[in-house]
Amino acid sequence: MRVLIVDDSVVIRKILADTLAEDSEIQVVGTASDGHIALAKIAQLNPDLVTLDVEMPVMNGLETLAEVRKLYPKLPVIMFSTLTERGASATLDALALGASDYATKPSNTGSPEVAIESIRHELIPKIKALCAAHVRKPLPIPAMRPAPRPRILAHPRIEIVAIGTSTGGPNALAEVFPGIPKDFPVPIVTVQHMPPVFTRLLAERLASKSAIPVEEGTVEAELAPGHAWIAPGNFHMVVKRTGLRRRLDLNQDAPENSCRPAVDVLFRSVAAAYGPNALGVVMTGMGADGVIGSQAIRDAGGEVIIQDEASSVVWGMPGLVHAAGQEDGVYALKQLAPEITRRVLESRASKVSAGVPATATLEPPRR
DSSP, rough: OEEEESSSEEEEEEEHHHHTTTTTTEEEEEEESEEEEHHHHHHOOOOSSEEESSSSSSOHHHHHHHHHHHHHOOOEEEEEEEESSSHHHHHHHHHHHHHHHHEEOOOOOOOOOHHHHHHIIIIIIHHHHHHHHHTOOOOOSSOOOOOOOOOOOOOOOOEEEEEEEEHHHHHHHHHHGGOTTTTTTSSSSEEOOOOOOOOHHHHHHHHOSSSSEEEOOOOOOOOOHHHHOEOOOEEEEEEEEEEEEEEEEEEOOOOOBBSSHHHHHHHHHHHHHHHHSEEEEEEEEESSSHHHHHHHHHHOOEEEEEEETOOOOOSSHHHHHHHHOOOOOHHHHHHHHHHHHHHHHHHHHHHHHHHHHHHHOOOOOOO
């Protein structure tokens, strides 16, 4: 996997190059200190992936990315950004411009050991996942799916939509949320793997493009129809039920699947709070987060749909849900908002037409 490192910091270029070179599957083919040099080296070296700093002299990361996308529309690019408001905003701009993913940048003044561990645990897996997706390598999943267990679906009213996503998720959510109608009759809760500050800015950007309100989740927020919440970075977000009310709660329990927030944590809580009245949606992302949570939703009688491979940046999370036989439908990104809306509205219309009060929660039919 041939990687070009673009960063104006000599220290960061050295740490990145040395750490990546320790992995036998990765070859650092070159470095560049600004965007102009980077564009010339991409043409010379033909890398499989570029790591690109956001803030650089001469030609910054966003300007460079825009040129890269014109010349090399499919070349994977990982942005390197700081854990600051400015860095988060620039990263979201970069993702909107077509960056494949991002990684948080080690500090020049921080411990080299911490920086190296961050590169090993955060950046290297992303490089491998994006390079594998770029060349269409097969996923490391079983060739044969387990035989699906027979399910007697009561098709109860959907009372909540729970979404999980990671790599490629911000752009995917920016496609889905604007397609949700203003009078959407149920709440939406979402986990997007992102650090603090990033999730708040993501929620604000989604809200600016959507007919429904979108905000970062807070403790004791009462779930309401036609409203969406994004789990805040570094906190698990869960749904808890008190009588007929459902509210959000946050915690900093141990990460799951190396993630906090984790999709599995949210999905399990949704299954516990809503039983069969939940629709789970697993979208583009690397790793296995969401598989166990999807099973929990389906075991409770709910349904799960996933994004297809062709429209995913990385078909890790939805691909593994598919491999485990835990999905009820596979859809392209452009189909997800219409499909979510259709399932929610039809589940509720059929119950009303059958004479069930709009506030009732259906139980599976008895035999």
